[in-house]
Amino acid sequence: MTHPTRAATAGTLxxxxxxxxxxKFPIPEIxxxxxVAVLELPERKLLVAIHLSGVNAPTAIARLNEDGSLDIDFGGNGSGLVEIYIEGAQLDVRELxxxxxxxxxxxxxxxxxxxGGLYVVRHREDxxxxxxxxxxxxRLLPYGSMGNPKYVGVGRRVPGWDNEESSAGAPWGSGSKGASAVQQLDGKIFLAGGVSTESGQTKGIxxxxxxxxxxxxxFNGLGFAIVELEGIAYDENYTETVAVQADGKVLVCGDYRLRSPDSRGVYVTRFDEMGRLDRSFNGGTVTVRSSNSIYMEAIEVREIDGSIxxxxxxxxxxxYNGLMFVLTSGGFFDFNFNRGQPLFSTLVPQGLKWRRCALQADGSIIVAGTTGRGFATEEATALTARFRSDGSLDQTFNxxxxxxxxxxxxxxxxxxMTIMKDGRIVVCGLTWVEAKPWAYAAGGWVIRYLA
Known part of the structure; x- marks a missing residue:
């Protein structure tokens, strides 16, 4: 069990x-x-997305004070909650x-x-x-009409899509949210998701x-661009997340697979500000290939030098090994990080899957994820780590x-995960309890670590 330490050491509670x-959730007020999501706000407050308990219960947003108490003034209705409601729809939250x-x-x-489809809700500061x-x-974006009419709906990964070993522990899959949103400096908003063609092939969008x-x-004359992965043989490609560079170009990352022969990989590709494939980004697409399961979860850009x-x-x-690699702003592997090679990390005997990352100004990288195979079993714990710019673990962190x-x-x-301006690390997640036939989510938590 995790306990706070007396010393104010980076990486401790x-x-x-x-x-x-x-x-820990639930709390008396909620x-x-x-x-399922957390975001730093001004004045050292935190925004937390919560699925309320009960059948067809709404999704809600709460604001926490710096000390972790509920900000009752948030929303102006005395509950400290802002509910998100779309008539006749069940909602999940993938990103704040x-x-x-x-x-x-x-x-x-x-x-x-x-x-079904993607939704985007915009709130003011209050x-x-x-x-x-x-x-x-x-704004609703139905899967059935997303993109060109020849694309007929979402291509969403579900547990077992690649015939991985199943588990009796209530699978939550790879942990991938499968879609993301980010704002450009000019206020425009990028979204990423997946669509299926009439032939059944799945592609990122x-x-x-x-x-x-x-x-x-x-943007591309259509408002969207399909991820084609030119020059790469694949049967399906999935887009997981997006990031915007300072010049307005958009980075898209995900994974792809070729069913026969068994070949898989992850990719980072870039579109220019007009929505065209940017071939100045190391030819347009960077890949890491594998004969086994391999997935991409998140991508971040450092403002100082554009490192990815x-x-x-x-x-x-x-x-499962946590996978991490660093690219220059031009799409080449950074030889200062792990000698220009992808870094595979286990850290604990049961292995791990990275879920979130953040690049620090000094080049260090904070990553967080779940240990084990991605199922609710005793192997599952929440792990947060800090690596130096060369890819070695930062031993000053815990x-x-x-x-x-x-x-x-x-x-x-x-x-x-979200990183506060003073460097403190905030992570959130779910608590699972063993039951028959599957484990179930019995609570949630938000944790803050010292920088």
Missing amino acids: DPSFASGGIL SGFHT CRLSDGGWLVMGQYTTIAD GQLDESFGEKGV VLRLNSDGSTDYT VAIGEALRDGI GTGFIVFDEDETYESLED
Whole structure:
């Protein structure tokens, strides 16, 4: 079990937050327990996305004070919650995206009896809906009409899509959210997802919206671009996340596979500001190939020099390794990081899957993920680590380079991470309890570590 330490050491629990650095859900004010996304706000506050408990219960956003207490003034209704509601739809949250005006976007997937798709909700700084965005604050992008009419819907990875070993432990898959959102400096918004062609082939898609939520048709002349991976043989490609460089070019990362022969890989590709494949980015696409399962989860850009860090996981010798590599702004492997090679890390005997990352100004990299094979079993714990710019573990971080959150008699899966301006690390996730036939999510948590 994780306990706070007395010394103010980087990578240890922050005793000034909640109960010894850990806030567990549900709390007296909120019945919800699924803490699925977290975002730093001004004044050292935190925004947390929560799935409330109960059948057809809404998704809600809460704001936490610096000490981890609920900000009751948030939302103006006395509950400290702002609910997100789309009539007749079930919602999940995949990302919270901070905006330049102090507000934020909530991005996720909606599902109805008839259809589904991506949704984007925009809030002002006070938590109220920004009704100038989309239709009264909400923009829906149905999968059935996403992209060119020849594309008929979402290509979403589900557990077992690649015939991986199943588990009796209530699979949550690779942990991938499968879609993301990010804002450009000019206020335009990129979204990433997947579509399926009429022939059943799945491909990634990147879309650009104007700041008011309308489709930006100046992007590729259509408002979207399909990830084609020119020159690479594949049967399916999946887009996981996007990041924007300072010059307005958009980075897209994901994974692909060729069913026969068994060949897989992950990729980072770049589109220019007009939505065209940018071949100046090392020919347009950078790949890491594997004969086993390999996935991409997140990508980040460092503002100072445009360096790119990409993370995910790869199955090696029967154990998942955290995968990480660093590229220059031009798309070449950075020889200062692990001698220009992808870095595969286990750190614990059961292996791990990286989920979130952050590049620091000094070149260090903070990563967080879930240990084990991606199922709710005793192997599952939440792990946070800090690597130096050369790819070695930073031993000043908790004395080992990493810290594990592992509660007695439960399993933990990491969902999200945010870095505060003073460097403190905030992660959130779910607590799972063993049951028949599968484990179930019985709570959530938010943890803050010292920088």
